Amino acid sequence: MRSARRISASALVVCLAMGLAGWAAETRTVVINEVELNPNGFDRDAEWVEILNVGTASVDLAGWSLTYNYPEEGAVVIAPESLVLRPGQRTVFVYSGLRLRNEESFLLRLLDAAGAVLEEVGPFQDDYDDAMTWQRIPDGGDPLLPIWLLRTGTKNAPNR
Ligand SMILES: [Ca+2]
Numbered sequence: 283m284r285s286a287r288r289i290s291a292s293a294l295v296v297c298l299a300m301g302l303a304g305w306a307a308e309t310r311t312v313v314i315n316e317v318e319l320n321p322n323g324f325d326r327d328a329e330w331v332e333i334l335n336v337g338t339a340s341v342d343l344a345g346w347s348l349t350y351n352y353p354e355e356g357a358v359v360i361a362p363e364s365l366v367l368r369p370g371q372r373t374v375f376v377y378s379g380l381r382l383r384n385e386e387s388f389l390l391r392l393l394d395a396a397g398a399v400l401e402e403v404g405p406f407q408d409d410y411d412d413a414m415t416w417q418r419i420p421d422g423g424d425p426l427l428p429i430w431l432l433r434t435g436t437k438n439a440p441n442r
């Protein structure tokens with residue numbers, strides 16, 4: 283009797299977790315998946331952000347923007363024209379002229395064409411002038427447990 287009750291309680295927890303995960307998976311669409319803020323060599327024109335469609339429908343990134351914080355804080359449009367990401371598809375935006383500071387506390391934001399903040403990640407710090415990047419682990423991230431790790435970069439490829 284006792285163990286049966288225990289089993290049903292854990293089954294309930296599993297169902298709740300699955301329901302939450304399902305809900306979170308359905309509500310997530312496009313995420314910031316990887317960030318290179320301190321690449322090997324000169325940072326200018328070499329910093330990038332990988333964006334991944336973790337949703338179940340195609341999304342057009344036309345007019346969407348990403349924030350930066352050097353030489354001042356602002357947002358830059360990443361796709362002036364249509365840029366459709368199918369489910370599971372990724373794209374890499376390379377900053378041109380604008381940059382991300384390596385040491386300062388800064389939240390990187392992804393905004394839609396209307397300027398609504400869809401994602402806010404960080405702050406990231408990267409003191410090493412190398413190929414390590416901040417990545418969601420696993421690729422695309424767990425919707426209920428966002429984990430970011432500094433690892434060898436996987437530009438335009440699944441994080442691992
Ligand atoms: Ca930098």
Ligand SMILES: [Ca+2]
Binds near residue numbers: 315316436437439
């Ligand atoms: Ca990657």
